[in-house]
Amino acid sequence: MDFNLPEDLRLMQAAIKKYVDQVLEPAAVQIEEEDAVPEDVVEGLREMGLFGMSIPEEYGGLGLDTLGECVVYEEISRANASVRTRFSTNNGIGSLGILYDGTPDQREQFLPPIACGEKTIAFALTEPDAGSDASAIRTSAVRDGDDFILNGRKMFITNGAIAELVTVLAVTDPQKKARGGITAFVIEKGTPGFSVGKLEKKMGLKGSGTAELIFEDCRVPVNSIIGGEAMIGKGFRTAMRVLDKGRLTLAAASVGMARRALELAVLYAKQRVQFGKPIGEFQLIQGMLAQMATEILAGQSMVYRVAWQKDQGNPVRKEAAMCKLFCSEMLGRVADTSLQVHGGMGYMKEYAIERIYRDARVTRIYEGTSEIQKLVIARELLNG
Template structure:
């Protein structure tokens, strides 16, 4: 749902200019230094990118799901690290508090998350609990007015920069699976919380992940999200439905950028006395990429509109995330092929994008997890 088409058009154009004029020229710098420059972070704060999806009452822009994915189409057209830094504040790092937190929790944390003064992080995955999130082993034991947390979280996005962690932990060891899991707000610097070394990844330089370790970490009971035990997994799933649509849109943005670069290269690169864009086999790769991008874009916008209407979009969100991220991988492969040998060297952005976009098919639920969600949803529906 777009509330005001004119305002939305201005917002998208502003983000598009920011991406092209401020972010794209700094991509190589981010790749070389593995960090986002402080002046870029300041600009992202100034234009409100950290609070895109957070409500206006907490200092955010309060965009709808459709408005958000259309903005993500633009943000995706540069190095994913830029989007990753703001992504947790607009998604998994803040949405749990917004959706299920108490009024006091919302007032305490959402304004700082919306401004970007506080970076949020979502700590769910563990060494032995990734796709099977219900198997997590981190524990939270009630001790008076506190909970004592113990366990290790793995591959946690923005953990090195985070000032706040939304942590999933098991409060009832007697309940197997998801029902015994609760969600907590844990501030950076809390005694007993420590970070592992920053992961060295295949791609996405500038976007950092690391282990988050809890050793007798004492968290106030008031930081139990919603003041309710046993509903943390439900909170996580609510957050992930929204996050999957966002990641799908980012993947579409990246695919648009890669196709644009491949098209420009094909029109300028000459072989046999003519641009390679004249060759039908190259044209086929360009056409397939455009067709799949268009299909993914339509799918994401449709799912976003349904979510804005208040409909359950668990299946649609998984369909969109699955198709869009797999599509992005295919476009990346074709773009490297069109570039030929030039696509394998770092002089061209496609070499970096080829590595960067591989992660899209893994986080917010792997492609295989999306297949399971879709199939189980169909089976449930048929059984009613």
């Protein structure tokens, strides 16, 4: 077994590490205060090709495999969780449906501008009455000749307000719902009847926009269906496939955030003096550092292994859910422990751990809560 990352990936990892230390870390306070990722940072992400890192080279992307993608998300997330979300919908939940199930024309039309970051794409599944139970969505898409007319509201949509394109899940057959009655559409900003509603004010992830999307008699042609006519009613399956990969990359991001929380704890433990010595010399503090490092290694190891398994073409639904469950919960413990090592200073905004602690919380919620990950794992165990 070879646990070394391939040479090209190691080079990319080093380049991103440098970018994180030189550009992203210093920008963290500005992102937090302005609740937006500055345009020069976005431009830097574009230049590194990150908006299309997992999109195949034939469409202008970098064509990284899942392991490569996980390594990049891990490094970027050391600096800032919201910067990751700025380009992750282009690689993941937003574009994957088009990549997996789109027609050749749709891939040609949509993927190149997504891959170079000229356009941002969001993914709209969640609704006021359909979160964990995604099959309960009510946004309707009713056929009218060669068009479909959409009505409904989507909520909590990452990049929803800035996206030029959105992958939207809607009900085309209310009798069948998730079993053949949900269809995926790709809809462009500016389409009459499609508008952005409320912008959420969040506990953390400042800089990552979360918006409501509204569809009122929004008329779109049949060729807006991802995969065309043949894919009518098959959108729920597309969405679940997309989420399988999202769970793995989110686990990688959790590992990166946890690594940063540990780095900050180690730094503080060396500097802070109490009872005449650095607190890092107290065994209770050493125990916390050792526990954090051990859990991070466990999380990172499972992410790399499952990413590799996926890249070999193996199904990883259960394993991806395990990674998301373990790594997001692990991040919660590590962020909490790191804050404890910082004492009162950890509670102050001037210390980065305060932000990481808040940013960490949502990883146990979005792209499927911890409870839903457990249900996915158990279902696979019982039915496998």
